[in-house]
Amino acid sequence: MSDQLRRLARLPLRDNLRGLEPYGAPQLDVPILLNVNENTHPLPDEVREAIARDVRACSASLNRYPDREFTELRERLASYLGHGLAPGNIWAGNGSNEVLQQILQAFGGPGRSLMSFPPTYSMYPLLASGTDTRYIAGSRAADFELTADSAARQVAERAPNIVFLCSPNNPTGTALGLDVVEAVYAAGEASQAIVVVDEAYAEFAKAGTRSALGLLPGRERLIVSRTMSKAFALAGARLGYLAADPSVTDALRLVRLPYHLSAVTQATANAALKHVDALLANVEDIKAQRDRIVAELRRLGLRPAPSDSNFVFFGGLSHPARIWQGLLDAGVLVRDVGIPGHLRVTAGTEAETTAFLRGLEDLLAAESDAAPR
Template sequence: MSQDRLEKLNQLPLRENLRGISPYGAPQINVPIQLNVNENTHPMPQVVVEAITEAVREAASGLNRYPDREFVALRQDLARYLGHGLEEENLWAANGSNEVLQQILQAFGGPGRSLLSFPPTYSMYPLLASGTTTDYLAGYRDADYSLSAESASQQVREHAPSVVFLCSPNNPTGTALDLDVVRAVYEAGESSNTMVVVDEAYAEFALEGTESALTLLPGRQRLIITRTMSKAFALAGARLGYLAAAPEVVDALRLVRLPYHLSAVTQATARAALAHSGALLENVEDIKRQRDRIVVELRAMGLVPAVSDSNFVTFGGLRQPHAVFEALLEGGVIIRDNGLPGHLRVTAGTEAENTAFLDGLRAYLAAHPDALTA
């Protein structure tokens, strides 16, 4: 934002907690290979394209009427997809998981209440807190960016937050939390009646043996698991996020949602995709193979990739990561510089896209033998 625009913004009676902060925004640069925002880069299967097209065509004939305010059929489909004994009354959805998280803070955060999360983590969390006038508490992780059950629970007992956001797999590091962390945080929040949210946006990409926090829902009234269809289902452009929780949590969100917040087109699109989950999850398996390939090749270059349960890989060992970012960008490949010291993040794309990234990085390292920290 220009200085002139900033001065004009500050002339408005803006809420004080919004002054001086910047909106969320990853760089939107038109280059041939875009591996910076963790999109599903694989083409949508044609059978799914056709199913969505037909579903939207049918929905279009009724667009003069409001959509189903309770999106019952979609919630039933989501419950069937998740399994774990969940039913329609356990599911809720909104326009992307960001709106789901916002609604959670509208219901359980707000003035005089607080949100605790553990940076480095998803950069929208403090912005969602500001937008709902919820105090943001930045916790801490170990030096290797891990989060232990002991540390996390101690911080919850210390701060007694209204809400805790646990990102698993974590963004930007990509590593899933052990369920012992979720259990410990939930128990530590008992005395403060803390709502515990596990953000599982990348759950479908998890390594074999990684358990979902969905297994912990029975008997835990204050636990919420959020998901998205943007990643595994390749619907980033459709905006559909959802959660699973106790029915009374869903009732709470009804108090803050806008009327008819999910359009008929969104509902139709999501249901058509869920009906073809098998075809879409085949792409997920290929993305996981490509992610693992990236990890292997980065290690061979002398870099230090994090263990990834997601569709991206964060890697360290660079003296000047932004110089590497700029060099790759000049070569037509954009990845993500999150400002994490010595690190960059790359989305696992198609085989050809990943080859271009790896070749470009290998060439840079060959031309700059002092680029690595070790």
């Protein structure tokens, strides 16, 4: 037992939190950080200047509480998403994790359940524990795919109160077909399940991939969550949001903390949304590096999953922990997601991607040379 767990064991924690460890990816001082799916491109100068200007302006009224309804931000987010959405369809929080937590606070809790389909975003069960919501782990096929029939059958059998569908999925990177969302929504009718499609990486999806935003009309129990952390390169600003029927945003008002979005956060996000084109200009370059990684990994004899995100999940490694350490020693940090034979790497800049690929190729060659003949 770690020292941290020993200290926690002395406290009167809730039973469902005992033995758990907090979420956390390694934060190491390494030249090339490709482990947490950040946008590694810096903010364009014009965006940084706009944010600085607007934050400076809002500082004159920091002695007052911010706009509790973050009106301008909801208007700008609705305009960005399109699909006929209005400000009443929009909700935002301090990162999409807070938005998901608020959904669980409103619709989960004791005696209720959340279902998702591992391997998927590792925060889902932790968010469930934090809200005392029972977590149900669904299953995927051996290749990590999730079909409409399989997902719907599992939802019908387990009757969860909430379902989280991650698309593109983290850590595998592959987008779900909308038939999966439609089937899960229909299967959840009996239990009146809230269905959340977590589209944190939607802007990186391949051409022709359809967003679940188009399914919102007429589906009161459907929620689509997004973030400004990834494509918008604003991970440090902590702004996540969702689109749903206005009744859902009304429900979230019941559980949000007073004035939960600071004036600085709102000013930062609003300034960024005035420069959408500049912020998203790097997305195509990131997608190109992602596709380059996929092609090179295949050339090296590995098995990358099809990716609609800004990262690549790949298998075929005999010693993933050894490869992870070797890359770290070479100054490149990637993610060991705990799945045997697999690692995950963020698509960075061209130079960062080159460093990863060269380091990996060298390590694989050294493994091959050391193998018995």
